[in-house]
Amino acid sequence: MSVDVDKPAQPPADAPPSPPEPIRAIPVRHYGRWIAALAVLAVLFLLVRAFAAGNVNWGAIPEYLFNADILKGLRNTLLITLLSMVIGIVLGVILAVMRQSKNPVTSTVAWFYVWFFRGTPVYVQLFLWFNLGLVFQYIDIMPIYKDEWSDFMTPFLCALLGLGLNEAAYMAEICRAGLNAVDEGQTEAAHALGMSHGKTLRRIIVPQAMRVIVPPTGNEVINMLKTSSLVIAVQYYDLLQAAQNVGRDSGVVVEMLILAAAWYLIATTVLSIGQYYLERYYARGSSRQLPPTPFQRLKAKLSGGPNRAGGAA
Amino acid sequence: MTASKTTSTTAGKKAVPMVRAEGVHKSFGSAHILKGIDLEVAPKEVFCLIGPSGSGKSTFLRCINHLEKVNAGRLSVDGELVGYRERDGKLYELRDREVAARRRDIGMVFQRFNLFPHMTAVENIMEAPIQVKGESKAAARERATKLLDRVGLADKAANYPSQLSGGQQQRVAIARALAMEPKLMLFDEPTSALDPELVGDVLDVMKDLAADGMTMIVVTHEMGFAREVGDSLVFMDDGVVVESGHPREVLGNPQHERTKSFLSKVL
Numbered sequence: 001m002s003v004d005v006d007k008p009a010q011p012p013a014d015a016p017p018s019p020p021e022p023i024r025a026i027p028v029r030h031y032g033r034w035i036a037a038l039a040v041l042a043v044l045f046l047l048v049r050a051f052a053a054g055n056v057n058w059g060a061i062p063e064y065l066f067n068a069d070i071l072k073g074l075r076n077t078l079l080i081t082l083l084s085m086v087i088g089i090v091l092g093v094i095l096a097v098m099r100q101s102k103n104p105v106t107s108t109v110a111w112f113y114v115w116f117f118r119g120t121p122v123y124v125q126l127f128l129w130f131n132l133g134l135v136f137q138y139i140d141i142m143p144i145y146k147d148e149w150s151d152f153m154t155p156f157l158c159a160l161l162g163l164g165l166n167e168a169a170y171m172a173e174i175c176r177a178g179l180n181a182v183d184e185g186q187t188e189a190a191h192a193l194g195m196s197h198g199k200t201l202r203r204i205i206v207p208q209a210m211r212v213i214v215p216p217t218g219n220e221v222i223n224m225l226k227t228s229s230l231v232i233a234v235q236y237y238d239l240l241q242a243a244q245n246v247g248r249d250s251g252v253v254v255e256m257l258i259l260a261a262a263w264y265l266i267a268t269t270v271l272s273i274g275q276y277y278l279e280r281y282y283a284r285g286s287s288r289q290l291p292p293t294p295f296q297r298l299k300a301k302l303s304g305g306p307n308r309a310g311g312a313a
Numbered sequence: 314m315t316a317s318k319t320t321s322t323t324a325g326k327k328a329v330p331m332v333r334a335e336g337v338h339k340s341f342g343s344a345h346i347l348k349g350i351d352l353e354v355a356p357k358e359v360f361c362l363i364g365p366s367g368s369g370k371s372t373f374l375r376c377i378n379h380l381e382k383v384n385a386g387r388l389s390v391d392g393e394l395v396g397y398r399e400r401d402g403k404l405y406e407l408r409d410r411e412v413a414a415r416r417r418d419i420g421m422v423f424q425r426f427n428l429f430p431h432m433t434a435v436e437n438i439m440e441a442p443i444q445v446k447g448e449s450k451a452a453a454r455e456r457a458t459k460l461l462d463r464v465g466l467a468d469k470a471a472n473y474p475s476q477l478s479g480g481q482q483q484r485v486a487i488a489r490a491l492a493m494e495p496k497l498m499l500f501d502e503p504t505s506a507l508d509p510e511l512v513g514d515v516l517d518v519m520k521d522l523a524a525d526g527m528t529m530i531v532v533t534h535e536m537g538f539a540r541e542v543g544d545s546l547v548f549m550d551d552g553v554v555v556e557s558g559h560p561r562e563v564l565g566n567p568q569h570e571r572t573k574s575f576l577s578k579v580l
Binding site: 183185186188189190191192193194195196197199203204207208284 | 378380409410413414416417419420421423425427428429430431440441444445473486489490493
């Protein structure tokens with residue numbers, strides 16, 4: 001496109017040729033696509049009708065949506081997810097650094113940790129924490145604390161340790177992959193500038209590793225939110241437990257399960273949006289131009305921005 | 314080796330050499346890369362290292378700032394042993410912090426630039442002065458801006474490395490090294506990864522540095538640069554110094570067969 005905007009519509013003969021006439025052709029008709037779309041819609045309609053006509057008291061769901069017990073369960077689920085992830089990330093980073101250590105004892109211990117916690121089901125681990133009182137009868141941290149194990153190991157602590165320590169094994173592998181993904185030349189350049197190991201790790205390596213670490217960690221958070229429903233094994237009062245209790249007491253069992261599913265969906269949706277923006281932040285510098293966020297795109301559309309950005313400039 | 318130093322820019326009697334290597338050996342496992350390197354680099358000298366790939370030029374360069382550990386021999390920078398302290402005839406290995414402190418004074422420019430991709434050009438240059446020297450942000454930014462101007466990239470301060478061409482990235486990398494005010498600059502094939510038309514800009518910056526009296530050791534395949542700017546030149550092959558002298562003499566009138574056959578391929 002040229003910049004001559006105020007030229008007359010009919011260019012003189014010696015002017016550069018006007019843009020070529022666009023091709024006018026009859027597009028191919030995709031009948032197959034229409035048939036496939038109709039078939040999918042029909043199946044969807046049948047499914048929705050079946051659920052609507054089924055023996056489900058749909059009215060109970062909005063009624064209990066903000067039920068105090070349900071909300072308490074939801075709060076506990078979010079709390080245990082958050083805290084287990086914090087334990088998992090902190091311990092995972094430590095394990096990843098241990099794994100790369102030149103000290104053979106620390107690297108081997110880290111390897112065994114990952115081997116054990118990744119190699120056994122989290123459900124079994126939760127039960128183990130719950131029953132560890134058979135091994136340790138008392139907890140005795142001499143001057144400050146002494147108690148029976150069963151009093152000390154509350155359902156909350158069982159759930160937290162079970163989920164958090166298990167997560168640490170996965171996070172360790174994610175962090176290790178992230179640290180290894182950073183080019184060795186980065187370490188050399190930082191060292192050549194006189195930066196210490198710690199500063200190199202903190203200022204140069206970790207920020208770049210984050211780009212590799214954040215997306216799978218987001219998946220882990222979403223996964224953790226759902227895995228946390230297993231804490232029912234250690235009697236922790238989470239969203240699923242609350243939904244089941246309310247359902248049993250009020251005779252709306254299936255309805256409360258659907259309600260719990262809805263809350264899980266809402267929570268994972270919010271987390272996915274957060275993950276999107278976090279990934280964007282750590283992608284800076286890696287691609288020349290970040291694509292606009294959906295919000296920015298919407299704003300551009302509403303303000304009637306340039307619909308054809310190409311050509312000029 | 315030292316007899317050829319007549320053209321060095323140092324006036325009068327010789328000061329402490331900036332770099333002195335005596336019988337330096339280096340192996341990686343069973344691969345013997347450096348087989349006894351002896352050489353001296355005087356202050357303010359532009360010292361060029363040429364040779365076929367695999368001859369050990371880059372390895373030797375990396376030994377100078379202790380990115381690689383020397384296996385045998387003595388290597389010193391400005392009178393101080395690299396990586397060790399000598400007391401009562403015994404060698405003590407330096408702690409990581411001490412190694413880092415010595416590296417501050419030695420700038421290094423890499424073949425693949427190695428800019429920090431998550432920082433803009435100006436942030437790349439500010440990073441070490443702030444983190445290592447504890448300079449204030451404002452002071453570091455002011456000097457970084459001046460350095461960018463010096464390498465002709467004042468308008469690229471806010472660009473990320475991925476938005477710069479290879480030649481621009483390499484010039485930012487040189488500015489980044491200069492920000493630490495080094496007494497010695499190491500260049501590891503600084504133009505080998507560049508498109509031919511971008512090589513000139515980087516060489517111009519290096520010539521400018523040489524004219525300012527910076528001590529430079531340059532591993533290069535740019536024979537034109539070596540001839541024009543270099544004060545001494547060493548031809549290495551298979552881990553040993555084959556021939557050394559003034560660039561014009563070595564390049565114009567090589568004495569050894571190996572030098573002749575190498576130069577006949579690259580000139």
